[in-house]
Amino acid sequence: MHEVDMTKCLILSMEEWAMKKNKEKIIVEKINLKIGEFTCVEPISLINTFNAAVLGSWLDSSEITIETIPFEGKCSKCNRSYFPKKDNGYKSPCCNFNLEEIISGRELKIASIDFKEK
Amino acid sequence: MHLPISDKIELNILHQNSHQAEKNKVKFNNYNLLCLNIMSSPGAGKTRLLEKTLEDLSTEFQSAVLEGDMTTNLDAARLEKLNIPVVPITTGRACHLDANMVSGGLKLLEKKINPHILDILLVENVGNLVCPAEFEIGEHFKVALLSITEGEDKPLKYPIMFREADLILITKVDLLPHLNFDINELKSNISSTNPKADVIEISSITKSGFDLWQKWISKKIMKFKK
Numbered sequence: 001m002h003e004v005d006m007t008k009c010l011i012l013s014m015e016e017w018a019m020k021k022n023k024e025k026i027i028v029e030k031i032n033l034k035i036g037e038f039t040c041v042e043p044i045s046l047i048n049t050f051n052a053a054v055l056g057s058w059l060d061s062s063e064i065t066i067e068t069i070p071f072e073g074k075c076s077k078c079n080r081s082y083f084p085k086k087d088n089g090y091k092s093p094c095c096n097f098n099l100e101e102i103i104s105g106r107e108l109k110i111a112s113i114d115f116k117e118k
Numbered sequence: 119m120h121l122p123i124s125d126k127i128e129l130n131i132l133h134q135n136s137h138q139a140e141k142n143k144v145k146f147n148n149y150n151l152l153c154l155n156i157m158s159s160p161g162a163g164k165t166r167l168l169e170k171t172l173e174d175l176s177t178e179f180q181s182a183v184l185e186g187d188m189t190t191n192l193d194a195a196r197l198e199k200l201n202i203p204v205v206p207i208t209t210g211r212a213c214h215l216d217a218n219m220v221s222g223g224l225k226l227l228e229k230k231i232n233p234h235i236l237d238i239l240l241v242e243n244v245g246n247l248v249c250p251a252e253f254e255i256g257e258h259f260k261v262a263l264l265s266i267t268e269g270e271d272k273p274l275k276y277p278i279m280f281r282e283a284d285l286i287l288i289t290k291v292d293l294l295p296h297l298n299f300d301i302n303e304l305k306s307n308i309s310s311t312n313p314k315a316d317v318i319e320i321s322s323i324t325k326s327g328f329d330l331w332q333k334w335i336s337k338k339i340m341k342f343k344k
Contacts, residue, residue, distance in 0.1 A: 002213065002214060002248065002249035002252060002253075004212075005135075005212060005214070005216060005249070005253070006131055006132065006252075009131055009132050009133070009134045009135050010131050012134040013129055013131065013133050013134055016134075017125075017127065017129075029122060033131065038277070038278065038281075039252065039278065040248050040249065040251060040252050040278050041252075086274050086277070089274060089306070089307060089310030089311075090274075090277070090310050090311060091310060098309050098310050098313040099310065099311070099313070100313055100314065108130060108131045108132055108252070109128060109129065109130060109131060110127055110128070110129045110130075110131055111126065111127075111128060112124050112125060112126040112127060112128075113124070113125045113127060114122050114123070114124050114125075115122065115123055115125065116120055116121070116122050116123070117120040117123070
């Protein structure tokens with residue numbers, strides 16, 4: 001259940017962000033996350049954990065949105081990008097080369113925060 | 119009520135952990151202390167490997183251990199018998215060490231010994247192939263263990279762990295004659311997941327592969343201390 005610890009980190013980051021905004025005077029509507037496919041995060045678990053963790057807190061009315069970032073690699077032989085698949089050991093379909101360079105899919109980001117001033 | 123505002127911050131979710139991990143690394147660097155994060159599933163042989171490694175390593179280098187465990191101090195007690203400084207970190211319900219826990223462990227270590235005299239800090243993470251891979255602790259290198267009793271497919275099933283590792287130790291290879299295990303398939307799966315990782319086959323019973331593992335550690339310490 002590392003989503004619990006990820007949620008803790010997320011809430012701490014939100015606290016840090018809110019300190020610069022004057023927390024008492026804002027309502028956070030959406031926290032927009034970008035989560036890569038090649039991470040250990042299960043999006044629905046993260047949302048459920050967050051919803052449970054913020055009950056009764058200043059983030060109670062906020063909603064998490066998750067944009068999934070595809071897992072994309074680059075073939076080190078021909079430089080073509082491709083979507084690595086577990087079934088063929090993440091090898092490039094063009095040259096059957098091992099996955100050396102990951103272009104995207106490792107993201108664990110707060111992309112943006114939508115909020116209103118009271 | 120005002121109109122909604124969108125603040126584009128593009129901040130890592132684990133920013134708080136990464137920030138503390140950076141602080142830990144600065145401390146390690148100031149102490150001239152190489153830190154290895156040792157990770158694996160439960161029962162892959164981390165503690166046994168450390169026992170055997172420290173027996174040899176302590177003749178050449180000053181070592182210490184931060185010992186992560188969910189509920190007990192059993193592993194720490196085993197390592198304390200080697201007369202090296204060991205700090206147990208009991209994580210409770212958390213299935214991995216994070217940078218704050220390691221920072222706390224380092225503070226306790228500082229009370230036991232002056233870290234300036236140490237060469238290497240071995241951090242034994244909690245047995246788990248998922249969570250520890252995402253949480254930096256300030257380590258210089260990640261070492262992942264995979265025992266042959268776990269199956270050839272594990273690098274594909276838990277790719278983040280094996281992708282993140284700088285070194286992968288294939289453990290319990292003394293059991294090879296007794297198992298229907300294809301080590302070449304395992305190595306191929308490791309290469310698929312992480313073609314850049316160093317790989318060493320090792321046994322804590324026969325100590326085969328220990329010469330390579332000790333050389334790997336020595337090389338990293340010497341390079342770090344330059």
